[in-house]
Amino acid sequence: MENHTCIRLEADAMQIMDCRSSIAALDKPLSYIAEVLNLAGNKVRLQILFLLQREKRLCVCDLSDILEMNVSAISQHLRKLKDRDLIYATKEAQTIFYALNKDKLATLNPILDLLNTENIAV
Amino acid sequence: MENHTCIRLEADAMQIMDCRSSIAALDKPLSYIAEVLNLAGNKVRLQILFLLQREKRLCVCDLSDILEMNVSAISQHLRKLKDRDLIYATKEAQTIFYALNKDKLATLNPILDLLNTENIAV
DNA sequence: TACGTATTTTAGCATTTGCTTAAATAGAAG
């Protein structure tokens, strides 16, 4: 936490200040988007989001069947997504359905679109 | 790893099969995009990517100054981004500059655009 | 009320992550 501020001559103090203020101005979005990307940055959760976009709504049990994973593991992923309001739950009799939160589609759609982009240079 | 296949009647076997095959067909992109999102899903790395997009190229030292973080910590983040080819390094005298990999802009730009979207419902 | 299905929650644990500090490289310049 000490050795910032480099000594090299080429360092452009003006540029550094500009960058600092632009980062500061975007602090909230940076935190929020990082959080969303982090949630989507897990293969299981990305699959869940993709499936919910495709099927509109699914229950834990369906997801467990499709992804061939433990119900509990899926449930814990759904909780994280719900905690951050990316998805919401509706209860119908004994079944709880999950769906993408409409308010977050502006953020989620561009992320999910990456899956269908041909120009993915892997 | 046992209790998948739910017993409930509403479960649509056809739908489950469809979902399974669509997931299987997208397995590679799902893995790759999850990996990229995971890299971008860290505030420090997201800031680095944002700054590189804005400034075209920066060295560890600049980033350390701007983000007010340990050079070593930044270096380790840069390594992760470089290992996944999201950025590349060019050496100029004693300084190593990093820049976004052009081949990955189709993936990176939509991600970074999320920062400037007004419709971020936080 | 007792049971069964659907789902969540808790606890435990191994793995991963991200930071700090210190040591190792590499190239310039004295």
Added chain:
DNA sequence: CTTCTATTTAAGCAAATGCTAAAATACGTA
């Protein structure tokens, strides 16, 4: 060739992650 400057790498560690297994809820239904 020794000394800066820039940067990476390695070691250590605390915190976070993601899974399993088991217990706890919730809600219909026999």
